[in-house]
């Protein structure tokens with residue numbers, strides 16, 4: 075066992091499988107007491123089972139670590155609150171929360187139903203809000219704490235996952251809002267965009283050029299939870315096997331000014347040659363993938 079998180083209390087949602095499980099195991103191995111939350115559902119969010127969280131608690135205990143299970147659904151306010159309440163009742167404080175829980179319901183936008191949109195946005199975006207909301211109230215009083223959200227490279231857009239992509243974009247804005255609003259209370263907020271071999275990534279219909287293991291992601295999360303990252307806030311990091319990358323802050327790319335009020339006609343004259351566009355990198359990537367699929371190859375991403 076290391077001591078990166080000695081004495082800290084960390085809650086991890088979606089910690090029964092995949093990346094969340096690796097985060098919970100690594101945090102416990104580094105000395106944290108861990109709240110292991112998992113609703114125990116299938117990739118599409120069905121058939122909850124409480125044993126999934128219990129199994130990870132057993133693994134942590136068997137390795138000599140400290141953990142407690144919460145099998146609640148974090149897409150409800152009560153579920154998010156319970157994750158935090160159990161940390162306080164079991165260990166008396168809460169130093170970090172990591173919101174990893176997620177599901178997928180893929181469909182092209184023009185066929186997507188409300189039942190495919192709502193649960194996906196509720197699990198990812200609201201499921202991060204419910205835990206951040208309850209945890210930030212505790213951390214504000216403690217004048218310390220770390221909030222970590224899980225996003226995806228697909229926040230840039232996704233052909234058949236508009237629900238997931240919109241939720242993941244929302245998580246980045248939620249994280250940046252938390253970073254801004256809680257900075258004066260000593261609380262940090264960051265997002266992680268992983269690429270790792272799990273049951274979720276196994277369903278992606280393309281071969282991913284850069285992919286790693288859940289343990290790689292866990293190591294980055296544990297660093298972000300630690301004292302060594304006290305000054306890091308408002309960031310989005312990708313970790314994909316050997317690669318770690320930081321995403322740019324959103325900013326205006328180019329501006330131009332003209333005197334007088336705008337009309338559609340003056341904009342049509344002025345905009346193309348002055349402000350222009352910022353080409354969308356994923357458009358050409360998608361075109362290449364569609365070409366490969368037509369030719370019977372497994373497309374690369």
Ligand SMILES: NC(=O)c1ccc[n+]([C@@H]2O[C@H](COP(=O)([O-])OP(=O)(O)OC[C@H]3O[C@@H](n4cnc5c(N)ncnc54)[C@H](O)[C@@H]3O)[C@@H](O)[C@H]2O)c1
Pocket residue numbers: 087088089090091092093094111112113114115116117119126146147148149173174175176177197201224225226227267268269270271272273274275
């Ligand atoms: N694996 C990747 O390459 C990849 C890429 C980009 C983003 N992500 C994100 O990383 C996170 C983890 O993904 P994973 O690949 O480990 O998936 P996974 O399916 O292996 O694990 C997700 C876990 O979340 C749990 N969960 C689902 N809904 C829940 C709810 N309402 N309350 C509590 N728990 C719930 C599930 O039971 C499951 O154990 C997700 O947010 C995912 O979108 C993963």
